Amino acid sequence: xxxxxxxxxxxxxxxxxxxxxxxxxxxxxxxxxxxxxxxxxxxxxxxxxxxxxxxxxxxxxxxxxxxxxxxxxxxxxxxxxxxxxxxxxxxxxxxxxxxxxxxxxxxxxxxxxxxxxxxxxxxxxxxxxxxxxxxxxxxxxxxxxxxxxxxxxxxxxxxxxxxxxxxxxxxxxxxxxxxx
Amino acid sequence: xxxxxxxxxxxxxxxxxxxxxxxxxxxxxxxxxxxxxxxxxxxxxxxxxxxxxxxxxxxxxxxxxxxxxxxxxxxxxxxxxxxxxxxxxxxxxxxxxxxxxxxxxxxxxxxxxxxxxxxxxxxxxxxxxxxxxxxxxxxxxxxxxxxxxxxxxxxxxxxxxxxxxxxxxxxxxxxxxxxxxxxxxxxxxxxxxxxxxxx
Numbered sequence: 001x002x003x004x005x006x007x008x009x010x011x012x013x014x015x016x017x018x019x020x021x022x023x024x025x026x027x028x029x030x031x032x033x034x035x036x037x038x039x040x041x042x043x044x045x046x047x048x049x050x051x052x053x054x055x056x057x058x059x060x061x062x063x064x065x066x067x068x069x070x071x072x073x074x075x076x077x078x079x080x081x082x083x084x085x086x087x088x089x090x091x092x093x094x095x096x097x098x099x100x101x102x103x104x105x106x107x108x109x110x111x112x113x114x115x116x117x118x119x120x121x122x123x124x125x126x127x128x129x130x131x132x133x134x135x136x137x138x139x140x141x142x143x144x145x146x147x148x149x150x151x152x153x154x155x156x157x158x159x160x161x162x163x164x165x166x167x168x169x170x171x172x173x174x175x176x177x178x179x180x
Numbered sequence: 181x182x183x184x185x186x187x188x189x190x191x192x193x194x195x196x197x198x199x200x201x202x203x204x205x206x207x208x209x210x211x212x213x214x215x216x217x218x219x220x221x222x223x224x225x226x227x228x229x230x231x232x233x234x235x236x237x238x239x240x241x242x243x244x245x246x247x248x249x250x251x252x253x254x255x256x257x258x259x260x261x262x263x264x265x266x267x268x269x270x271x272x273x274x275x276x277x278x279x280x281x282x283x284x285x286x287x288x289x290x291x292x293x294x295x296x297x298x299x300x301x302x303x304x305x306x307x308x309x310x311x312x313x314x315x316x317x318x319x320x321x322x323x324x325x326x327x328x329x330x331x332x333x334x335x336x337x338x339x340x341x342x343x344x345x346x347x348x349x350x351x352x353x354x355x356x357x358x359x360x361x362x363x364x365x366x367x368x369x370x371x372x373x374x375x376x377x378x379x
Contacts, residue, residue, distance in 0.1 A: 002369040002378045005315060009322035010330075010365040014358065016323070017330045034354075041358065057319055064295040065184045065287045066324070073248050075184045075287030076201075080208055080279040082252045134212075136256055137272045146255065160351045167355040175362050 011054035019070040033070035040120040040161035043097025044112040047178035052095035085131015093124040101178040108169035113162025190234035192289035220274040245284045
């Protein structure tokens with residue numbers, strides 16, 4: 001019981017930390033934020049239920065007024081802005097990534113990469129694009145065009161989520177709670 | 181850690197947090213129901229007046245919080261200049277900026293502890309599925325406490341990397357950082373259990 005709670009809390013903190021450090025350039029000189037990498041890792045490492053709860057806890061703290069989103073954004077304003085769809089999609093993306101991770105018997109690295117693409121890109125973009133379409137009063141295809149700007153960075157992050165999960169599985173197999 | 185609550189105390193700080201959140205929800209729904217630019221411009225002016233009552237420093241902070249929206253303002257502005265639908269574009273931008281500014285106003289005038297108290301009240305019906313208000317507050321406190329700890333740990337890992345290698349520490353430092361988070365979670369769980377559990 002306590003272990004569930006602390007894992008959820010610590011991974012919520014991990015999402016925040018990944019958003020706060022732009023200096024850790026993930027790949028050669030691309031200044032992308034690692035926040036959505038945190039969302040993917042919540043799913044692939046913690047599994048569906050705990051991963052989604054960790055993301056919800058993180059979002060609750062953002063809504064409460066802590067500037068934890070990448071770029072120091074936070075407060076209720078971000079839930080009224082154009083990226084609200086992505087925020088709504090975050091916990092669902094983590095849940096789907098965790099669900100895929102739990103259901104497949106593929107090697108952890110490949111499974112985590114695939115789970116991150118399905119949850120962290122596929123599912124997340126459905127919500128993100130719908131959110132932009134509503135807040136900016138555009139059609140879905142116009143909003144989808146805007147959303148494509150984030151795609152290369154997110155593909156890179158899905159690959160990284162796969163590599164990190166694979167390293168965790170190799171160093172300490174028991175650490176992958178999604179496969180426990 | 182710094183919160184987004186404004187250090188400049190204005191009248192809205194004294195209103196109850198639940199009331200402000202309810203008013204914000206109504207106002208946002210109203211904004212999305214308005215379609216033409218004139219009433220939206222009136223709403224934007226009213227919001228600007230609300231910020232102005234807090235004094236120059238408060239209003240400047242409010243403006244600064246709108247800055248992350250500039251890419252969207254540019255894109256929508258160019259789009260509607262291109263399609264020659266100036267009024268439609270003005271309505272979208274006014275609605276967007278007003279909705280975000282109003283939400284920021286609530287955040288700037290509500291203390292973190294008051295906001296968390298509202299969340300605890302809202303979470304009360306969820307008790308049967310295992311989310312007691314006490315555990316929610318405990319989890320939030322754990323996150324707030326562990327963010328600086330994990331930032332320090334990440335800096336240490338990066339420095340250790342730099343001491344060993346001439347290459348720059350990239351995503352590889354995230355593996356020990358994630359392992360450390362899992363270890364911290366186990367230790368915090370033990371500590372909680374030793375102190376009577378999470379309730």
